[in-house]
Amino acid sequence: MDSFSKEKRSQIMSKIKSKNTTPELIVRRLLHKMGYRFRLHRTDLPGKPDIVLPRFKKVIFVNGCFWHGHSNCKKSQLPESNKKFWQDKISRNINRDAENIKKLIEMGWGVLTIWDCQTKKRGIENLEMLLDAFLKK
Numbered sequence: 001m002d003s004f005s006k007e008k009r010s011q012i013m014s015k016i017k018s019k020n021t022t023p024e025l026i027v028r029r030l031l032h033k034m035g036y037r038f039r040l041h042r043t044d045l046p047g048k049p050d051i052v053l054p055r056f057k058k059v060i061f062v063n064g065c066f067w068h069g070h071s072n073c074k075k076s077q078l079p080e081s082n083k084k085f086w087q088d089k090i091s092r093n094i095n096r097d098a099e100n101i102k103k104l105i106e107m108g109w110g111v112l113t114i115w116d117c118q119t120k121k122r123g124i125e126n127l128e129m130l131l132d133a134f135l136k137k
């Protein structure tokens, strides 16, 4: 027997489903299609990059526009309530991201940041070009 109510279960399932369509997964699938092999979430690197291409010495972060404060992006608009709280939180994230990227570069890694809003279907060709340019650099 399912220990969850029907409503709760469908809520859980819809969450799982959306997890399978995360921007990160889109980038991973795209890289795979392009013939690249990679590792995930290397915890020994600053910022735990989402995707690591050891052979190219390159890492990719797939960032949520809101949490990582994508500048000039509609999705990163702060809520009107508790604005100060969100502002502080997000700017801490931005600073931390910048620190991690700096450390990675100092360690000799190439770093690319992909934003949520770049993984939408209509932008997928641009994304592929972006990845291609980054990895061939």
Ligand SMILES: [Zn+2]
Pocket (backbone or CB within 6 Å): 065, 070, 073, 074, 075, 076, 115, 116, 117, 118
């Ligand atoms: Zn964005």
